[in-house]
Amino acid sequence: MSQGENAVAEPQGDVTDQGPATEGQLDPAGAPAGGDLASDGDYADPEAAAEQDDAGDQDDAGDEDNAGDEDNANEDAEQSADGPERAGPSLPDLEFEGEIAADYVEGLLDVADLDGDIDMDVEGDRAVVSVVGATLDELVGPRGQVLEALQELTRLAVHRQTGSRTRIMLDIGGYRLRRRSELAQAGQETADEVKRTGVPKKLWAMNPFERKIVHDAVAAAGLTSESEGEEPDRRVIVLPAG
Numbered sequence: 001m002s003q004g005e006n007a008v009a010e011p012q013g014d015v016t017d018q019g020p021a022t023e024g025q026l027d028p029a030g031a032p033a034g035g036d037l038a039s040d041g042d043y044a045d046p047e048a049a050a051e052q053d054d055a056g057d058q059d060d061a062g063d064e065d066n067a068g069d070e071d072n073a074n075e076d077a078e079q080s081a082d083g084p085e086r087a088g089p090s091l092p093d094l095e096f097e098g099e100i101a102a103d104y105v106e107g108l109l110d111v112a113d114l115d116g117d118i119d120m121d122v123e124g125d126r127a128v129v130s131v132v133g134a135t136l137d138e139l140v141g142p143r144g145q146v147l148e149a150l151q152e153l154t155r156l157a158v159h160r161q162t163g164s165r166t167r168i169m170l171d172i173g174g175y176r177l178r179r180r181s182e183l184a185q186a187g188q189e190t191a192d193e194v195k196r197t198g199v200p201k202k203l204w205a206m207n208p209f210e211r212k213i214v215h216d217a218v219a220a221a222g223l224t225s226e227s228e229g230e231e232p233d234r235r236v237i238v239l240p241a242g
Helices: 067-079 091-112 142-162 175-197 208-220
Strands: 054-057 117-123 126-132 169-172 201-205 224-228 235-239
Touching (some): 175 208
Parallel strands (some): 126 169
């Protein structure tokens, strides 16, 4: 990487960094401050290690040399609970995962004394559980770190009951939808700049879920990208054509 490469500033989302957690709020480790919420397992996601899926969190596509696929594979490995991998989960399986996850998340909300309605859906080959309501910023945290921890705990809870790995996605207050839009726009804008200047551009550190979105946006713009560095400081580099 040459010294001419510049890092671009991360776009700001709708959810700002939170201050120290107070009684009744969830801290970035996923437990209520001053409370006794026990983890089902260690939070292994760097996105926020994750993804970004999860990171996560997009479907595998393209050939093995594609950097976006590498990040997607990382997201699956880092955000999913250990266990036998299942090929093509059926709709009833995914709906069952969603029900388990919804019950688990509802329990977390009760422990933290937070309000929120829970919606369940299936998108492609993964279940999606969304929490909507008015008092949700503390469940997202700075750069979605609390959300990622909660998603990992939720996946572990589902795995504990099903015995299989799960790619279930947790969203809170529409954060992931907004984040996808921001990252896709950043990928497109960076690709346009690299086309114009012919100079590679390195972006800010992202988790696998975020990097996959940027890789997809860059590919859609007709350029290639790769990932560089170690978690949690792994970054996307957008490369000029040729």
